[in-house]
Amino acid sequence: MLNMQELLSLVKGRVAIGEEMREHTSFRIGGPADFFIEPMDRQDFIRAVGFFTSRRIPFVILGRGSNILVHxxxxRGGVIMTGTALQQFSIKKQQVEADAGVSVSLLAEKTFSSSLGGIELLQGIPGTVGGAVRMNAGAWGQEIFQVLSWVEVLRGGRTSVLYPDELEYGYRQGGFxxxxxxxxxxxxxxxxxREHAERSRRVQEIRLQRARTQPLSFPNAGSVFKNPERSIGGESLSAGALIDRCGLKGYSCGGALVSELHGNFIVNTGSASAADVMKLVEVIRNRVAERFGVVLELEIGLLGFDGVICR
Structure with a gap:
C-alpha cells in the first residue's frame, strides 16, 4: 500500500495526485495519473523509481509526452517525469553525452552548431534522448543507433552500461x-x-518541408504508424502514402482527424478523446488491410491501455 507521507518525504521534487495527463502530452489527451512525480535531480529520480519498484506499484517513465496516447x-500507479531531473549534456570533441530528459531537437541543434554531424536532421523532433534511444528514433535517413556508443540504464535498483551490440535493435526498436x-x-x-554548408541547406529544406506537410498547428503525437518493412505491389510505400491512397485524409472520429497534410498524422481538433483516436486507428488499419493486405503497426506508445508498455 502506498504511504503518501513516505513518498513526500523521500522525493524532493514535485509530487501530485490525480494530475491530468493531457497537460503533459503533445496530443493534449489523457486522464489523471494516480501519482505524478517530477524529481528534482538524478538521485531524486532514482529514489522515486526505487520507491515504486520496492512496493511493486506500476509506474511509467515519461519525457515530453510527444509520441504517446494516454487513456x-x-x-493507474505512478508517472515519473525525466524533464527536470535528467537535463545535463556535454560536447567534447566528437563525443557527446546526454541525460534521458534532454530534448533531441536541442541536442541535434547544439551539436550541429559545433560542426558535428550524425543527428542534425533530427532537429524538430519533439522527443527526448531517453525516448529516442528506447525506440531508435529517426528521420530523413538518420537513426539514433547509427551514432550511439553506449547507454546507461537503471535496472533492479542498479545502474549499468549497455552497448549497441548487446541490444537487438532495429527499425523503431531499441531492444530494451x-x-x-x-x-x-x-x-x-x-x-x-563544405559539409556543414551542404547539410545546413538540407536542414533548411527539411524545415520547410515539415512546415508544408505536417500539421504543426494542431496537437498530435507525430507519426502514428510505422512504415511497412516490405514493398507493396513493387513499390516501397510509407504508412502515410497507404493511408492517403485509401482516401482517408480528412476522415474523422469525434474530435480526432486524419490530417489533410499528412496521412500518418492524427490530430486533436480540440475535443478529441483517446477513444476517438483509437476508433480512427481501427478504421485506418481496416481500410489499409482490406486494400493492400498490410496490417499497420503502431509507432506511438499507449499508456493506460492493458498490455501496452510506454515508449
Missing amino acids: DEGI GSEIVLRAGFRLKRLSE
Whole structure:
C-alpha cells in the first residue's frame, strides 16, 4: 500500500495526485495519473523509481509526452517525469553525452552548431534522448543507433552500461526490456566547412518541408504508424502514402482527424478523446488491410491501455 507521507518525504521534487495527463502530452489527451512525480535531480529520480519498484506499484517513465496516447481514464500507479531531473549534456570533441530528459531537437541543434554531424536532421523532433534511444528514433535517413556508443540504464535498483551490440535493435526498436534509460553517449562526425554548408541547406529544406506537410498547428503525437518493412505491389510505400491512397485524409472520429497534410498524422481538433483516436486507428488499419493486405503497426506508445508498455 502506498504511504503518501513516505513518498513526500523521500522525493524532493514535485509530487501530485490525480494530475491530468493531457497537460503533459503533445496530443493534449489523457486522464489523471494516480501519482505524478517530477524529481528534482538524478538521485531524486532514482529514489522515486526505487520507491515504486520496492512496493511493486506500476509506474511509467515519461519525457515530453510527444509520441504517446494516454487513456481517457488515465494511468493507474505512478508517472515519473525525466524533464527536470535528467537535463545535463556535454560536447567534447566528437563525443557527446546526454541525460534521458534532454530534448533531441536541442541536442541535434547544439551539436550541429559545433560542426558535428550524425543527428542534425533530427532537429524538430519533439522527443527526448531517453525516448529516442528506447525506440531508435529517426528521420530523413538518420537513426539514433547509427551514432550511439553506449547507454546507461537503471535496472533492479542498479545502474549499468549497455552497448549497441548487446541490444537487438532495429527499425523503431531499441531492444530494451525493463531497463530505464538514464544517459547515453554518442560519437558524431566532425564536419568540414563544405559539409556543414551542404547539410545546413538540407536542414533548411527539411524545415520547410515539415512546415508544408505536417500539421504543426494542431496537437498530435507525430507519426502514428510505422512504415511497412516490405514493398507493396513493387513499390516501397510509407504508412502515410497507404493511408492517403485509401482516401482517408480528412476522415474523422469525434474530435480526432486524419490530417489533410499528412496521412500518418492524427490530430486533436480540440475535443478529441483517446477513444476517438483509437476508433480512427481501427478504421485506418481496416481500410489499409482490406486494400493492400498490410496490417499497420503502431509507432506511438499507449499508456493506460492493458498490455501496452510506454515508449
